[in-house]
Amino acid sequence: MLVGKIDRVGRIRTLHGDMGVWHKYTFGLAGERFFRTLAEKRVLLAPRCETCRKTYLPPKIYCPTCFAELTVWVELPPRGYVETYTFLYEDLEENRLTEPVAVAFVTFPGVEGGIIHRLGEVRPEEVCSGLEVEAVLAAERSGGLQDILYFRPSRE
Amino acid sequence: MMKPQNARGVPLKDEDLKVGKVLTTEWRVKADYAWDCGIAIGRYFDGLKEGKILATRCRRCRRTVVPPRIFCEWCFKPMDEWVEVRDTGRVNTFSVSYFSWDMTPLEKPEVPAVIEIDGCSPGVGFMHLLGEVGDNLDEILRRVKVGMKVRAVWKPADQRTGAITDILYFKPEEE
């Protein structure tokens, strides 16, 4: 390079900055209905495609398979099974957590998809695939994923 | 028949979000960066700290350009040399802004301009602000003209950090 390269550490410059904006999201037509119902009736509301014979979670207004509008909704109890799980040892800033967080993908009988959430009230050695779990809901529910505190081993 | 027909969409008003008519959730992404300035911008910033505007020059197309780069984008070859250009120039175009970067209204308008820098090739310059040109639109439009000669007003040397803001603004210069 005729204009020269940098060959001294002391000549290196960096500039700090950020993207400067934050975001506020609506839940969408399906999400609004799902979380309102969860808050009010303590059930999972899942849309069903009669053509594809599939029920979807998380909910959608369209069938991802055939693209038809979904208008039939079914109510499900918030009880399902751990399909897979992990113990997470890092936070978003890559700091090590003193206590790992148990995270699971929970599926529900007859449903395509499921819900990803934390596990609670469970000893680490108890956690396994196939474990039956139920959602523990917040006492004060405002509508949103935070209305589910975590899933715990089913007590029924 | 007029297309499109029966288009969908559920419009909301700003109040709908405030009064909780619809559910919302917020997120602040920690999108922070430390960008490597590299060769050209690194040296450009070094120059600004010293109160100089540095340009690079391509001998093949005979262009001298700011902001400097290590390659000539037209000849696709390395630039040949560094050139110190003057801290004066001419207004290529300007505007008068009543809003900040995030659309907060400004009491005193800002005057952004593209300034063709003396010593660079014709038409070559950079964007900066004009200052000492008035506080309101009428005054600014009376005093600022396309083609007007301007000069950089620098921060005091001990306050300069090696940044484009080491130049506070450009002000009108007597011809």
Added chain:
Amino acid sequence: MERVAVLGAGMTRFMRRAQETGKELAWEAARMALDEAGLTLKDIECVALVSAPDAFDGVHMKGEYLADGAGATRKPFMRSFVGGGSGVFAIIHGWYHVASGHFDTCLVVAEEKMSSTMPHPQAAFNTIYDQFTERPLGVNLLWIFALEMNRYMQVHKIPLETIAQVSVKNKLNGLDHPCHQEGITPGPDLTVKDVLDSEIMVWPVHRLMVSPVTDGAAALVLASERVAKRMTDKPVWIEGVGWHLDSSYWTNRDLYYPKYVEYAARMAYRMAGITDPRKEIHVVEPYDPFAYKELHHLEGLLLADKGEAPRLLEKGVFNRDGDLPSCPSGGLLGVGNPIAAAGTMKVAEIFWQLRGEAGARQVARPVKRGLAQAWGDLMQVGTVVVLGR
């Protein structure tokens, strides 16, 4: 090179703030386009998506996020990006999928949900500028338009009244578009004076010369000649495509003329076999995010000489009943500006105009060939498509 037809177009309403998620908007537009084309998702072999910066929707890699709403689950899927030019690039992107001979059908989807951005969608535009030499100055998007507009006006001695006339034309046209954003046109008796009396945002740009912030989506269905001939007796063909990107060093160029638009147009005209665009293009949707931009772009498209577009506008040439109707849809000023979706809305308008389906918006003169164009980046990108029947 395979011939490529447009079989259907769809869009959502354009809204300042939509309740739908971006995925849902994408689905609403894609579904309309498929219905209009008489196809189902099963018939679609690949999906091409455009959307402007992730900072709007507030999702990193938003192409991935939007994929299922765009009908791309378990299909070859690609998101292309040329800033504001993306909306018209969308059809070019879909075009090369089909023209390559590798696919018979392609669903093209354009989505933008700008309202998610806080504190204001415009704030996302600060970071389109160079982080080293420009962002620290506290730049907003309007600066660069105001700088370009002033340069254009100074070089050609264009009065502000003429620029305001573009707003009046497009905002009145937009009243006939069923999807136009509520409140985008103050009223059916809008005048040049109203535009000039509206608030100065960044002089010389007044509020009514700026397109609004919008949520929305638009979609197109493209097909090879083989499929098109089976599906419709009114095919609309993609006759020419063009796109060019200029240097990012925008302060080293003269902004008074969009050379990148000219290069893109020449590319499209060459492919379409057009030698005299002023006679051979019958209806045009140039990109109009700001009022002066329509005139600027008409010159870049070689549909007017440099500095001539304002005079042609004054003569009424660009009205719906003029010789060269421009933005009969209402454009971004009259319908709304969900960045990427706005460009695709323009392509959809040309499609509907060529099929004679634009209803109240249908231009007076007979139309066999039309053009849509978008612009983007730091005064850098021109994207052009020529459609014909």
Added chain:
Amino acid sequence: MRERVAIVGVGCTSFRPLSPEVSFREMVFEAACRAYADAGLEPDRVGTFVAVSEDYLEGTSIFDEYVPDQLGAVLKPVQTICQDGITAIASAYLQLATGLFEVALVEGHAKASNVLYPAHIEAFAMDPVFVRPLGLNPRFVAGLEMRSFLAQTGNTEEQAALVVAKNKANALKNPLAAYPALVTAEDVLASHPVATPVKELDIAPFADGAVVLILARESVARTLKSQPVYIRGIGWMQDTPNLDQRDWSQAAYAELAGRMAYRQAGIRDPKEEICFAEVDDTFSYKELQHIEALGLARCGEAGVLLSEGYFLPDGPLPVNVSGGSLGNGYLYDASGLRSVLEVVLQLRGQAGERQLPDVRVGLAQSWRGIPTASGGVIILSNE
């Protein structure tokens, strides 16, 4: 028959954890100069340019603005593809197939070191309503997936650890690589848990670097001085983007993209017909999962074959002889281009100390990383 397309020029920088002495533009300029010199072409011969980038990895909105200058692409047809590198090659390939252009250029780069909180950026890719509010480090996705994959297929954590040992050792012979090392499977197993069963050494660390490839139609390729490497097949695929609707054990995107590429290439038995492969190994288990998805091993067999030495450089089907992302460093969407670069060098016989003997057909595969389920596959041949 359609005219074939060849890769006729490759250029890159070295890959390294930091690159503070150059800006992204300067890094890309170096890679582009090398690619043009390799192809023996001037930029004005290039008809169309394709770059890969994502705004939040650059810290710039509408990043495609900053693409043209350092590529010699000013006032040319240029587009950005927000996908992985191999999908960008697909874009260039399709454009050449239309007949509109003769030569295309594809660019990808990473300034990963400039992103201060990469996990925050990854989390920002999650669904803002149904997943992101959990506020978790996105590596939990790899934990969920690795556990499911191992349970469903019978592959083991030890076998995944062997992937790391193999790839980092392979990187010792690659002068471009950022993370060559001699580590054992035991070292990997003993490293800190991150998202069980994923451990620290299972994860490819980030690197900075740039890769530029030049493609040409066969008629042009034959006139150039460089040895053309032909694209025999290319596929790219999107699975459901919803984390909560995916099959956690399978990489359907890789399987479907592979099928698409194999069909075009006329490959019926990939295990026999592919001489070597560069597959995505952003996480150790991903290599095993991708090998199986691509049909290079039967389901559940990849780990056993690996431990028998099948995928070693001197084995029957070398995988990631370059060192992969575990050895070179993870370059975000440029990782796919880095894989293709290795396949090209091998097929030209220019891979130096790690050159494989008698290779004719190579495969490269890419994945876009957490939380995506998309990627591409390309099959290249020197014949």
